[in-house]
Amino acid sequence: MKDVYSTGEAAKICRVSQQTIIRCFDSGRLDGFHVPGSRFRRIPRESLIKFMKENDIPLTNLDSDKAKVLVVDDEPGIVELLVDVLERDGRFEVKTASTGYDAGLLTQQFRPDVIVLDYLLNDINADVVCKTIRSNPGLEDTRIILISGHIAEDEEDKIKEMGVDAFLRKPFQIEELVSRIGELLHL
Amino acid sequence: MPAAGLKRRKIELLLEDLDQVPTLPGLAHHVLTVATTEHPSRRDLQMAVEVDPALAAKTVKLAVDLGRSADDLVSVDAVFNAVPLSALVSDMLSTQAADAQLLQDVQLPRLWRHTLAVALAAQMTATRLGTVSPETALLSGLLHDIGQIALRILLPRAYGQVLEHVETGGGDLLEAERALLGVDHAILGKHLAQRWGFPEVFQNIIWLHHQVQVPEGTRPGIGSLAQVLRLADLLARQYGYGYYASEQVRENSAEVAERLGLSGAQADHIGRQIERAMDLNARPAGFNDHPGEDQMQQAYREANARLGRLDRQRARQTRAAEDACAHARRIMILNADLATRTSTREVMECIANALRDALGCRLVVPYLMARDGGYVEGLRCTAPKGVEERFLYDLPPSDDLARPADNPPPHTLARAEASHAWLFDRQGPDLGPGPFYAIPMTAGNAVIGGIVFARDEDAGDPGPQEAEQAVGLAVVAGRALRRAQAEADLVALSEELADANRRLEAVHRDALQRENVASLSEMATGAAHEINNPLAIISGRTQQLAADEQDPQRRKTLETVIQQAHRISEIIAELRAFAKPPAPRAAEVDPIALARRVVEAEQPAEASDGIRVEAAGTEKAPPIRVDANQITGALGEVVRNAVQACMRSGGGTVRVRVETLPAGAAVRFVVTDDGPGMEPEIRARAFDPFYSGHETARQRGLGLSKAYRTVQMNGGHMALESTPGQGTTVRVTFPSAATARVEAQESPDGNPLPWQADETG
Numbered sequence: 020m021k022d023v024y025s026t027g028e029a030a031k032i033c034r035v036s037q038q039t040i041i042r043c044f045d046s047g048r049l050d051g052f053h054v055p056g057s058r059f060r061r062i063p064r065e066s067l068i069k070f071m072k073e074n075d076i077p078l079t080n081l082d083s084d085k086a087k088v089l090v091v092d093d094e095p096g097i098v099e100l101l102v103d104v105l106e107r108d109g110r111f112e113v114k115t116a117s118t119g120y121d122a123g124l125l126t127q128q129f130r131p132d133v134i135v136l137d138y139l140l141n142d143i144n145a146d147v148v149c150k151t152i153r154s155n156p157g158l159e160d161t162r163i164i165l166i167s168g169h170i171a172e173d174e175e176d177k178i179k180e181m182g183v184d185a186f187l188r189k190p191f192q193i194e195e196l197v198s199r200i201g202e203l204l205h206l
Numbered sequence: 207m208p209a210a211g212l213k214r215r216k217i218e219l220l221l222e223d224l225d226q227v228p229t230l231p232g233l234a235h236h237v238l239t240v241a242t243t244e245h246p247s248r249r250d251l252q253m254a255v256e257v258d259p260a261l262a263a264k265t266v267k268l269a270v271d272l273g274r275s276a277d278d279l280v281s282v283d284a285v286f287n288a289v290p291l292s293a294l295v296s297d298m299l300s301t302q303a304a305d306a307q308l309l310q311d312v313q314l315p316r317l318w319r320h321t322l323a324v325a326l327a328a329q330m331t332a333t334r335l336g337t338v339s340p341e342t343a344l345l346s347g348l349l350h351d352i353g354q355i356a357l358r359i360l361l362p363r364a365y366g367q368v369l370e371h372v373e374t375g376g377g378d379l380l381e382a383e384r385a386l387l388g389v390d391h392a393i394l395g396k397h398l399a400q401r402w403g404f405p406e407v408f409q410n411i412i413w414l415h416h417q418v419q420v421p422e423g424t425r426p427g428i429g430s431l432a433q434v435l436r437l438a439d440l441l442a443r444q445y446g447y448g449y450y451a452s453e454q455v456r457e458n459s460a461e462v463a464e465r466l467g468l469s470g471a472q473a474d475h476i477g478r479q480i481e482r483a484m485d486l487n488a489r490p491a492g493f494n495d496h497p498g499e500d501q502m503q504q505a506y507r508e509a510n511a512r513l514g515r516l517d518r519q520r521a522r523q524t525r526a527a528e529d530a531c532a533h534a535r536r537i538m539i540l541n542a543d544l545a546t547r548t549s550t551r552e553v554m555e556c557i558a559n560a561l562r563d564a565l566g567c568r569l570v571v572p573y574l575m576a577r578d579g580g581y582v583e584g585l586r587c588t589a590p591k592g593v594e595e596r597f598l599y600d601l602p603p604s605d606d607l608a609r610p611a612d613n614p615p616p617h618t619l620a621r622a623e624a625s626h627a628w629l630f631d632r633q634g635p636d637l638g639p640g641p642f643y644a645i646p647m648t649a650g651n652a653v654i655g656g657i658v659f660a661r662d663e664d665a666g667d668p669g670p671q672e673a674e675q676a677v678g679l680a681v682v683a684g685r686a687l688r689r690a691q692a693e694a695d696l697v698a699l700s701e702e703l704a705d706a707n708r709r710l711e712a713v714h715r716d717a718l719q720r721e722n723v724a725s726l727s728e729m730a731t732g733a734a735h736e737i738n739n740p741l742a743i744i745s746g747r748t749q750q751l752a753a754d755e756q757d758p759q760r761r762k763t764l765e766t767v768i769q770q771a772h773r774i775s776e777i778i779a780e781l782r783a784f785a786k787p788p789a790p791r792a793a794e795v796d797p798i799a800l801a802r803r804v805v806e807a808e809q810p811a812e813a814s815d816g817i818r819v820e821a822a823g824t825e826k827a828p829p830i831r832v833d834a835n836q837i838t839g840a841l842g843e844v845v846r847n848a849v850q851a852c853m854r855s856g857g858g859t860v861r862v863r864v865e866t867l868p869a870g871a872a873v874r875f876v877v878t879d880d881g882p883g884m885e886p887e888i889r890a891r892a893f894d895p896f897y898s899g900h901e902t903a904r905q906r907g908l909g910l911s912k913a914y915r916t917v918q919m920n921g922g923h924m925a926l927e928s929t930p931g932q933g934t935t936v937r938v939t940f941p942s943a944a945t946a947r948v949e950a951q952e953s954p955d956g957n958p959l960p961w962q963a964d965e966t967g
């Protein structure tokens with residue numbers, strides 16, 4: 020659980036724009052401090068809670084500050100493995116899908132920070148899923164990690180064109196997957 | 207009586223040296239005159255022989271000496287037919303006349319008259335009888351007393367005594383001979399007849415003509431003839447043609463005649479006709495002539511001169527016959543020699559040698575035209591050296607004058623200079639000085655080639671006989687060449703078939719490989735998806751276990767599981783890469799530099815002792831259009847394979863050579879090793895994926911097959927050749943960049959190009 024938040028994080032938790040948070044911070048309605056030697060603002064957890072209560076903002080978002088990960092694979096064994104790995108880590112809230120259709124639906128509802136996406140799915144392939152996500156401006160912060168045992172080495176150009184942020188080949192090193200998620204989310 | 211035995215033996219020895227008996231001077235003169243004329247007639251000679259026992263014996267002996275079958279020589283006619291006129295004339299020209307002293311001492315004319323009378327009487331008797339050939343009867347009459355003639359001539363003085371004895375005391379001539387000489391003329395005559403090879407019937411007549419009756423059973427066919435002779439002898443003596451003047455005839459001719467089936471009157475009629483017959487036959491033959499010494503000498507001189515001329519003529523004929531014989535022999539040898547030659551080249555060599563020997567040539571150039579007339583092949587053969595040069599000339603269609611004429615008079619010898627300009631233009635100085643001659647060689651109606659030759663310096667122009675010989679050889683040669691050509695055509699045809707078969711097999715193998723590779727690609731792609739998922743689960747779960755594991759031993763085990771799972775995945779990836787390799791990025795590449803790069807990269811570590819990788823070959827090669835990285839990798843794979851082969855045989859050298867194929871159409875990398883080589887079954891599968899022929903297998907057996915695929919993708923072709931114990935050679939061939947450009951335009955379907963198909967792997 021975090022003790023200090025950036026203005027961006029605070030904006031996310033309060034579901035307001037970052038500019039609103041900055042204005043409130045600068046006008047003294049939201050207590051906080053500047054990172055020493057810089058202009059970056061930091062908001063302690065208590066002052067954020069106080070600010071939210073004063074402005075009738077629900078506190079629900081504050082408690083789930085875990086990174087949200089959507090695992091999409093048609094192979095149950097892989098899904099189970101990934102859920103197990105990510106939940107053990109403790110930093111992630113994980114939901115799963117086994118088809119492209121479910122993946123699209125959950126992306127809208129769950130708003131995952133990262134989608135761990137298998138290339139070959141039962142209904143549609145990963146490239147279609149990627150295209151749908153990338154065409155939605157509201158999801159521009161969503162990171163996509165593609166994992167596949169199918170794509171050959173010389174097909175990696177194709178992956179870049181799909182707009183994925185990282186690619187891992189099956190079988191993969193668990194540690195590598197987790198660290199790549201961490202890197203993408205600046206955890 | 208011992209003295210009689212000794213005498214008999216002496217006589218026998220004298221007889222052995224007797225080759226002919228002289229005749230009467232009148233007869234000799236006559237026959238010499240006939241034989242000396244420009245064109246002696248067979249008939250005139252025959253008439254002379256038919257009245258003369260000496261000439262008759264001489265002629266029969268001549269026929270026997272010439273190898274005629276004695277049993278056929280039973281009449282003068284038969285003898286004359288059996289002997290060539292020229293031989294008869296020569297023989298007659300050597301006729302000798304008895305000298306005057308001899309004539310007088312032993313009364314030769316009387317004996318001759320007797321003999322002829324008997325011969326004519328026998329002929330007439332036989333004619334009357336119809337059961338015995340009159341001609342045979344005549345000849346046996348002429349020959350029947352040959353023993354007595356011989357005795358009189360060999361021993362004139364002793365025989366003079368015999369005659370004196372019987373003339374004064376009467377009595378039997380044979381008994382007197384036996385008493386005084388130890389032997390009678392009947393026995394002696396038989397010996398002589400045997401020695402001269404007379405027909406058996408005459409031998410027996412000569413032996414038995416004094417017997418009163420000859421038993422038919424013991425001597426078949428002789429009986430009646432002997433009886434005819436017996437009657438003729440009696441009649442001759444009764445009518446005045448006895449051995450000696452006072453001879454008394456005791457036997458009754460009528461009895462003998464009756465035994466033959468003739469009446470006494472008939473026999474007497476014959477006897478009375480003898481004189482007339484003698485006159486008719488003997489007189490024209492000079493029987494009654496008495497030529498003087500000078501006349502005889504003249505006749506001898508002319509006969510001698512004639513003999514000399516005949517001799518020279520015969521020598522010439524003999525020489526021609528020898529030449530013809532040598533020619534026939536040469537053709538026979540050539541034919542035998544040619545029978546074992548199958549190539550046109552060998553045949554031409556045989557022909558050249560044969561003609562050189564036959565005509566004394568210092569130069570022989572046999573040549574053969576291709577069936578379509580497109581080229582001429584031949585060889586130049588010189589007298590001491592043999593084959594000097596073999597040649598193959600293109601004869602352009604416009605080169606009409608140079609071409610041997612289409613329709614020359616068959617098989618004639620002609621000067622070669624004008625008709626064979628093509629040869630002189632090309633070989634002029636090598637041919638030496640002329641004159642040159644040419645004979646066409648034909649097969650059927652077609653001219654298939656020819657022989658040009660020049661003779662030894664001192665040999666001069668070939669005469670008609672030599673031309674004929676050369677032509678004869680050319681006929682044989684033409685046939686042999688056509689046969690060799692047909693044989694070569696057959697061989698070429700079977701080679702073409704074998705080649706077509708080989709290509710078909712290569713294409714089939716290629717197709718099979720392509721099919722294998724295609725199904726492999728499909729499988730590998732499926733496998734990549736299906737297998738990598740479970741592998742990811744195995745790997746991931748095991749990673750979790752390993753992370754939690756405190757026991758280092760167990761953790762190590764878990765890590766092995768993870769590694770192996772990843773290795774399976776790598777294999778699949780490699781397989782996919784093999785089945786569906788990345789598309790080459792082609793650019794023009796210098797093959798020499800590429801080969802050098804491979805050699806440098808694949809130099810084995812110093813630890814692998816005794817193995818070297820070295821570059822060899824041309825300094826310059828045309829550029830090829832390939833993906834340099836891919837081909838460096840593929841060649842590297844081939845070299846690594848060769849290095850491993852060398853390692854198995856404990857050392858060796860791997861050579862990488864760059865060859866430029868003719869006309870720069872293609873470039874070939876040749877990688878050879880002196881390793882242990884491959885057994886045929888391993889060699890056949892060398893390019894199959896996952897096939898590793900040896901125990902200590904390469905990683906996964908994909909090396910060579912991947913290299914093969916890569917080379918193929920880059921427009922090249924790879925072939926492997928290996929013999930157990932003799933190392934392995936891999937040839938990797940690419941069209942040169944220039945060729946590839948042309949082919950890309952001409953062969954868009956990507957079929958194997960001709961220069962690829964000739965590689966069989």
